[in-house]
Amino acid sequence: MSTERPLFAIREFERAARDRLDPVHHDYFAGGAQDEHTVRANESAFAAINLVPRVLRGAEPPSLEVNLLGCSATMPVLLAPTAFHRLAHPEAELATARAAAAAGVIMTVAMLSTVAVERIAEEARAVLGGADPGLWFQLYPQPDEELTRALVRRAESAGCRALVVTVDSAALGRHERNDRNDFHQLPDHVQCENLRGLGGSDSGDVRRVTLSPEISWRHIEKLREMTRMPIVLKGVLHPADARLAVEGGVDAIFVSNHGGRQLDTTPASITQLPLLAEEVGGRVPLLLDGGVRRGTDVVKALALGADAVALGRPIVWGLAADGADGVAKVLGLMRSELDNALALCGVATPKEITRDLVSLP
Numbered sequence: 001m002s003t004e005r006p007l008f009a010i011r012e013f014e015r016a017a018r019d020r021l022d023p024v025h026h027d028y029f030a031g032g033a034q035d036e037h038t039v040r041a042n043e044s045a046f047a048a049i050n051l052v053p054r055v056l057r058g059a060e061p062p063s064l065e066v067n068l069l070g071c072s073a074t075m076p077v078l079l080a081p082t083a084f085h086r087l088a089h090p091e092a093e094l095a096t097a098r099a100a101a102a103a104g105v106i107m108t109v110a111m112l113s114t115v116a117v118e119r120i121a122e123e124a125r126a127v128l129g130g131a132d133p134g135l136w137f138q139l140y141p142q143p144d145e146e147l148t149r150a151l152v153r154r155a156e157s158a159g160c161r162a163l164v165v166t167v168d169s170a171a172l173g174r175h176e177r178n179d180r181n182d183f184h185q186l187p188d189h190v191q192c193e194n195l196r197g198l199g200g201s202d203s204g205d206v207r208r209v210t211l212s213p214e215i216s217w218r219h220i221e222k223l224r225e226m227t228r229m230p231i232v233l234k235g236v237l238h239p240a241d242a243r244l245a246v247e248g249g250v251d252a253i254f255v256s257n258h259g260g261r262q263l264d265t266t267p268a269s270i271t272q273l274p275l276l277a278e279e280v281g282g283r284v285p286l287l288l289d290g291g292v293r294r295g296t297d298v299v300k301a302l303a304l305g306a307d308a309v310a311l312g313r314p315i316v317w318g319l320a321a322d323g324a325d326g327v328a329k330v331l332g333l334m335r336s337e338l339d340n341a342l343a344l345c346g347v348a349t350p351k352e353i354t355r356d357l358v359s360l361p
Contacts, residue, residue, distance in 0.1 A: 007321070010293050010314045013330055017088070017320035024181045025087040029316050031261075033173035038260035038268070042291030045268035049300045050359040054346035062342040063349050064335065068285060068308055069162050069230045069252060071134035074104035076350045077298060077334050080259075080289045080310035081138035081164060081234075083112035086190045088320040094123045096319055097135075099327035101127035103335070108136040108164050108310070109194075111151065112209065116193040117158040136162040138234070140169060141219045143212045148219075150198040152226050163227060164254065165220065168235025170213040173262035220248060232287070235262075237272045239279040252285040252307075259290055259312050270301060274360075277305025295337025299345060302353040 032039035064075035086092035093115040100107035101124040124133035137155035195207040234254035269290035289310040318330035
């Protein structure tokens with residue numbers, strides 16, 4: 001179903017998605033942990049940061065291209081891993097993959113995607129005429145080492161170029177919206193296809209995910225032994241953890257509070273970013289998600305030390321509103337807004353964005 005009228009901002013896609021989604025599924029995607037303070041803080045923190053543009057710079061027309069861990073992208077915006085796209089649209093992650101490939105941006109395939117990573121990769125390659133789409137794969141490390149190994153091998157076999165390891169999920173955050181809706185089990189037609197037939201199961205069963213406080217730096221070391229893919233740690237907020245990550249040979253860090261879906265009252269990702277950037281000192285790329293809704297938000301994040309940002313909920317809103325076309329429109333809006341913001345800030349490329357372009361509260 002296509003949208004009845006043009007939508008001119010990501011927020012309008014959120015409203016369109018709310019109209020299309022089952023209310024229970026809308027609450028699943030929109031909600032966060034407990035009182036949802038962090039969900040709101042992620043956006044309000046961006047609004048509190050001011051841009052301080054330069055003028056008369058004689059800059060060339062903006063060029064947005066970046067390279068992240070050996071993957072070229074047409075702008076410093078990638079797709080964050082989000083689960084269960086089939087709840088938003090019948091074509092699920094296949095529609096998302098088509099839009100991402102056509103836009104030339106990196107898609108991070110969620111471990112809990114409802115289409116297997118192999119099919120997602122095939123769909124993206126078809127859009128690109130067989131070229132490598134530069135997919136990344138998100139992983140929750142499992143206490144069962146062989147299950148983790150099987151998932152890593154699956155991602156490698158599909159051609160994924162980086163492993164995004166979510167490390168802020170020692171337990172599942174409590175979502176009171178889901179409790180009120182009694183939404184604790186997926187519909188029968190929605191399955192986590194990356195977990196089908198893994199870890200010695202030949203029956204086609206879907207393995208269960210285990211979130212465990214036992215997960216530690218030892219598991220990251222094991223992952224380094226399992227794969228040559230670059231390893232990105234996702235869910236880092238404390239500067240001390242960023243330092244340990246760099247010292248442990250991690251290839252990039254995702255500054256993230258899981259979109260406010262895990263521990264409520266954590267600080268907004270953007271407020272922690274400068275602290276982690278100072279600690280890391282440019283030794284590895286920094287990525288950020290949480291609350292990015294405008295091209296100006298991207299400029300603010302890059303000025304404060306990020307190399308790129310990732311979109312989570314906005315991609316789901318686009319998917320729910322209009323399938324692959326909706327995702328493409330969301331990415332197109334972000335591209336045009338970012339292009340406009342760079343021009344008005346007097347810079348021509350993401351690399352030229354500097355700390356003096358923002359004023360913190």
